Amino acid sequence: MIEPPGGPALLDAARKTLLEELLPALPPDKHYAALMVANAMAIASRTARRDRAGDERIEARVRSLTGSGDGDPWRAFAAAIRAGRFRRGTPERAEAYALLRGYAEARCALSSPKALKRTG
Amino acid sequence: MSLLPDDATRDRLTGWLADRAGARSVVIDETRLLAGGAIQQNWKLVVRVDGGPHDGVQEWVLRTDAQAVLSHSHGRLDEFALLKAAFAAGVPVPEPLFSCVGQVVLGRPYFVMRLVRGTTAPRRIVRGETLGGGREALTESLGRILARIHTIRPGLSGLDFLPPPPRAPMPELIADFRARVDADGTARPVFEWGFHHLEQLDVPTDEIVLCHNDFRTGNFMVSERGVEAVLDWEFARWGDPLADIGWFCSKCWRFNSPHEAGGIGSRAAFYRGYEAECGRRIARDRVQAWELFAALRWGVIASEQADRHVSGREHNLELALTGQIIPELELDILELAV
Numbered sequence: 260m261i262e263p264p265g266g267p268a269l270l271d272a273a274r275k276t277l278l279e280e281l282l283p284a285l286p287p288d289k290h291y292a293a294l295m296v297a298n299a300m301a302i303a304s305r306t307a308r309r310d311r312a313g314d315e316r317i318e319a320r321v322r323s324l325t326g327s328g329d330g331d332p333w334r335a336f337a338a339a340i341r342a343g344r345f346r347r348g349t350p351e352r353a354e355a356y357a358l359l360r361g362y363a364e365a366r367c368a369l370s371s372p373k374a375l376k377r378t379g
Numbered sequence: 380m381s382l383l384p385d386d387a388t389r390d391r392l393t394g395w396l397a398d399r400a401g402a403r404s405v406v407i408d409e410t411r412l413l414a415g416g417a418i419q420q421n422w423k424l425v426v427r428v429d430g431g432p433h434d435g436v437q438e439w440v441l442r443t444d445a446q447a448v449l450s451h452s453h454g455r456l457d458e459f460a461l462l463k464a465a466f467a468a469g470v471p472v473p474e475p476l477f478s479c480v481g482q483v484v485l486g487r488p489y490f491v492m493r494l495v496r497g498t499t500a501p502r503r504i505v506r507g508e509t510l511g512g513g514r515e516a517l518t519e520s521l522g523r524i525l526a527r528i529h530t531i532r533p534g535l536s537g538l539d540f541l542p543p544p545p546r547a548p549m550p551e552l553i554a555d556f557r558a559r560v561d562a563d564g565t566a567r568p569v570f571e572w573g574f575h576h577l578e579q580l581d582v583p584t585d586e587i588v589l590c591h592n593d594f595r596t597g598n599f600m601v602s603e604r605g606v607e608a609v610l611d612w613e614f615a616r617w618g619d620p621l622a623d624i625g626w627f628c629s630k631c632w633r634f635n636s637p638h639e640a641g642g643i644g645s646r647a648a649f650y651r652g653y654e655a656e657c658g659r660r661i662a663r664d665r666v667q668a669w670e671l672f673a674a675l676r677w678g679v680i681a682s683e684q685a686d687r688h689v690s691g692r693e694h695n696l697e698l699a700l701t702g703q704i705i706p707e708l709e710l711d712i713l714e715l716a717v
Contacts, residue, residue, distance in 0.1 A: 295696050302703060334566035341557070341571045346579065359569050360713055367706035374707040377635070378714070 270304040305369045317361050324354060333362075382410045382422045382441065382485070391484045396491070399477035401431035410441075419444060419455070419613075423494060440473065443489035456480060459490040460537045461612040464589070470527050473608050497600035497607040501634045504596050505642035511605045518644025520605055522652025525627065528609070529620045529657065531589035538589070544617035549582040552622075552672065556679050563682050569709035573675045576716035582668045590618040595632040596641040624653070624661060625669025630711050631677050631704075671715040678708040 264272070274297050282293050318332050327335030336358075339345070345355040367375040383389040389407065396405040409425035422441040428434055442455060455478075462475040478490035504510060511517030533544045545551045553574050560567050592614035600607040626632065627641050628649070636642030640649035650661050685702025687693045 292696070295700055298703075299696060299700060302700075331566060333568055337566045337568040337571045340568055340575055343575065345572075346575070356572075356713070356717070359572055359709075363569055363706050363709035363713060367710060370703040370706050374710070378707070378710045 267304040267307040270300050270307070274300040274304070302370055305372070309365075309369060313365060317358065317365065320354075321358055321362075324351060324358065382412075383407070388485065395479065395484050396426065396477070397428075399491075400428055400433045402428045402433060403430040405429070408436075413440070424491070438494035439476065439491050440494050441489055441491050443485065443487055455488050455490055457540050458612050460540070461615050462490075462492065464531055464535060464538055465528060465609065465612065468527055468531050470524060471606055471608050472612075473610075495600050495608040497602035499597055499600050499610065501597040501642070504601055505634045505636040505638070507601075510601050510603060512603075514638065514644040515648045517601065517605065518638075518640045518648040519652035519655075521599070521627070521641065521643070522649040522654075523656040524599075524606055524609060524652075525591070525594055525620075525623055526653045526656035528591050528594070529588040529623070533587055533617050535589075541615070541617060544587045548584045548587070548619040548622065549577060549668070549672070552618075552676075553577055556675060559679050559683065563679070563686055565682060565686075567678075567682070569712055570675055570678055573671055573712040573716050577668060577671060577675075580668050582665055584619040584621075585662070586620065587617050588620045589615060590620065590623050591615050592618070592623065592626070594623045594627050596627075596634060596643060597632075619669070621662065621665050621669045622672070624649075625666055625671075626673045626676075628666065629670040629673035629677075631674055631708055667715060671712060674708050674711040674715065678705055678712070681705055681708065 277293060277300070278297050282290065282297075285293055321327070321332040321336050325332060325335040325339050336355075340355070345352045364375060367378075383392065393405045393407055396407075397403065406427040406429075407424055408427060409423070411423045413421040413423055420443050422443070424439045424441055426437050426439060428437055442458070444455060459475050459478040462472050465472045466474060473492040473495045476491045476493060478488075479485070480488055482488070498504065498510075508514065511520065531538075556570075557574055560570055591609065591612065593611050594609065598611040599609045628639055628646060633639070633642035638644050639646040650663075654660055681701045681704055684698045685705075688695050688699040689702070
């Protein structure tokens with residue numbers, strides 16, 4: 260279907276060129292912008308490679324916990340938390356906390372794997 | 380970009396400066412846009428003042444609005460009033476000199492303050508071992524300075540533009556930030572977890588003071604001598620002093636440094652400076668709640684900033700990337716709201 264290398268590999272190659280060849284040739288006042296571009300490319304590459312099956316598994320658990328059916332499971336989860344459904348002492352609190360932790364960790368692995376390592 | 384696009388603008392500004400400075404004349408030798416500030420512009424002015432109390436060569440900063448103005452920040456003239464109040468309270472700030480309410484001179488309001496030298500670069504500050512007399516000395520002096528800010532109390536004339544003091548700061552902030560999450564539109568279950576946790580803690584407030592509301596590494600200027608100036612007063616409001624203490628000590632403003640007080644030094648040094656200056660003990664058992672609120676507040680702001688790009692209102696990579704810090708903040712929130 261697609262001509263190799265695919266999107267993530269192209270992004271990685273482009274990022275390497277940006278950091279190794281272009282950045283040293285840029286005036287210092289453009290370094291920050293170039294580093295932001297490199298960061299955006301890294302996030303886009305990791306996002307394209309992510310484990311979509313993992314996303315679906317965690318969403319299925321949230322649906323099951325909140326009974327949210329076909330709607331946005333995260334919206335239903337947020338509303339249930341605000342309504343106090345998982346307050347201290349409730350049986351589903353530990354499961355809710357574990358799901359939130361998994362949700363934050365999965366997104367942090369894409370946005371900032373270094374931060375995930377620090378907090379993990 | 381130019382502050383003085385034509386001779387007529389230059390003439391208007393020099394005439395206005397001379398009038399305000401009580402001088403016979405003012406000549407502008409240099410205007411330069413200083414780095415930083417998506418919301419405000421800071422222009423360095425090197426001026427020759429002839430006569431009056433400012434006679435001689437002066438280095439001033441003219442601060443005005445950039446195009447995009449954040450709805451939760453003060454206008455420049457309110458900021459000028461805050462600087463005057465802080466200066467009078469003995470807080471190191473750039474000395475506020477003159478303000479212009481009308482649009483006639485530059486087409487927008489602005490004010491002029493004295494130029495201050497030093498660094499605001501967070502990574503330089505948290506890695507520096509000698510800045511401000513060393514880590515612990517600098518941290519202790521920051522505690523003292525924050526306590527001095529907190530001597531400013533409701534009722535002070537000149538600050539009438541601030542919203543009235545809150546009766547119950549934490550519950551009111553929770554309601555306000557929940558509303559902002561709702562307006563933003565993205566489901567944020569971890570933020571909800573944090574807000575709910577804070578609600579259950581039912582954090583009381585002992586006193587209402589002027590909170591800087593962005594007192595953190597990166598928003599004060601430091602030199603080898605010490606803290607030269609506290610900057611960025613646009614979010615200041617009446618509130619619980621612990622809000623500033625929590626914001627300063629929160630993990631999200633330590634810049635990956637192991638030092639708990641702003642990434643610079645120990646929490647003990649910061650508390651010591653604060654308590655020595657104000658003579659009251661910090662309610663240590665409440666600080667963690669305010670650190671949790673700090674992570675939530677920064678998370679909501681980051682979401683709003685990213686939305687300015689995502690919505691198509693503003694094409695800006697920096698804003699787009701700001702949203703990418705949210706998962707990391709969520710991990711901080713979950714760590715504090717177990």
